[in-house]
Amino acid sequence: MGYTALYRKFRPLNFSEMVGQEHITKTLKNQIIANRVGHAYLFNGGRGTGKTSAAKILARAINCLNPKDGEPCNECEICKGAISGALTDIVEMDAASNNSVEDIRSIREEVNFLPTKAKYRVYIIDEVHMLSTGAFNALLKTLEEPPEHVKFILATTEPQKLPATILSRCQRFDFKKISTEDIIKRLEIVCKESNIDITKSALNIIAVLSEGAMRDALSILERCIQDGENKIDDDKIKDLVGIPKTVYVNRNY
Ligand SMILES: [Zn+2]
Numbered sequence: 101m102g103y104t105a106l107y108r109k110f111r112p113l114n115f116s117e118m119v120g121q122e123h124i125t126k127t128l129k130n131q132i133i134a135n136r137v138g139h140a141y142l143f144n145g146g147r148g149t150g151k152t153s154a155a156k157i158l159a160r161a162i163n164c165l166n167p168k169d170g171e172p173c174n175e176c177e178i179c180k181g182a183i184s185g186a187l188t189d190i191v192e193m194d195a196a197s198n199n200s201v202e203d204i205r206s207i208r209e210e211v212n213f214l215p216t217k218a219k220y221r222v223y224i225i226d227e228v229h230m231l232s233t234g235a236f237n238a239l240l241k242t243l244e245e246p247p248e249h250v251k252f253i254l255a256t257t258e259p260q261k262l263p264a265t266i267l268s269r270c271q272r273f274d275f276k277k278i279s280t281e282d283i284i285k286r287l288e289i290v291c292k293e294s295n296i297d298i299t300k301s302a303l304n305i306i307a308v309l310s311e312g313a314m315r316d317a318l319s320i321l322e323r324c325i326q327d328g329e330n331k332i333d334d335d336k337i338k339d340l341v342g343i344p345k346t347v348y349v350n351r352n353y
Pocket of ligand 1: 163164165166167172173174175176177178179180
């Protein structure tokens with residue numbers, strides 16, 4: 101069996117599993133229930149705060165054959181296809197590596213066609229601030245008159261780099277840094293399900309070091325078990341991360 105990184109394995113599959121972004125997930129769920137989903141969203145926030153997870157959940161929820169209270173069922177044909185990556189109607193694109201006018205033009209041509217299986221074709225564009233000026237202009241044309249069957253979810257860590265014309269076309273959601281308490285709660289679940297034996301203060305250290313990014317917290321946790329021993333205490337993290345004890349004291353661990 102292949103190895104799956106913890107942050108992939110424990111990626112939330114529905115809104116209720118997401119941590120620390122209730123202000124966003126509640127609104128999105130209400131929109132889905134009321135059938136008032138917008139055609140373009142901008143998810144803004146620091147790395148590891150759940151933007152991509154939320155985008156994937158939203159893309160499934162609006163296409164799910166049996167949605168429940170605004171959540172995707174994750175069991176129907178559409179949800180399964182989306183989770184496995186087989187469903188071509190949900191398109192994920194990283195603007196850091198696909199930022200040219202041609203990349204966006206191909207989307208513009210594609211949007212004229214109906215989705216193959218799902219109700220909506222959803223474009224999730226990560227790091228959207230990396231698009232070139234020409235690409236933004238091409239995207240704007242599509243955002244101005246999107247076909248009924250197309251939705252856009254743009255994600256960024258640097259919204260100030262986006263043209264005002266793009267911003268004004270999107271419903272914007274600002275993802276918060278995840279609190280230390282929320283990160284600890286999630287880490288506790290991950291450790292329990294992965295049979296990792298960890299001390300309370302070690303959990304706290306990881307949570308503080310991750311600075312509000314769940315993905316970073318899971319990456320640190322992962323590094324701590326790479327020796328094949330599922331046991332973690334303060335000293336182990338200290339050795340791994342290379343932080344002297346005094347720093348912990350000064351930072352009030
Ligand atoms: Zn479903």
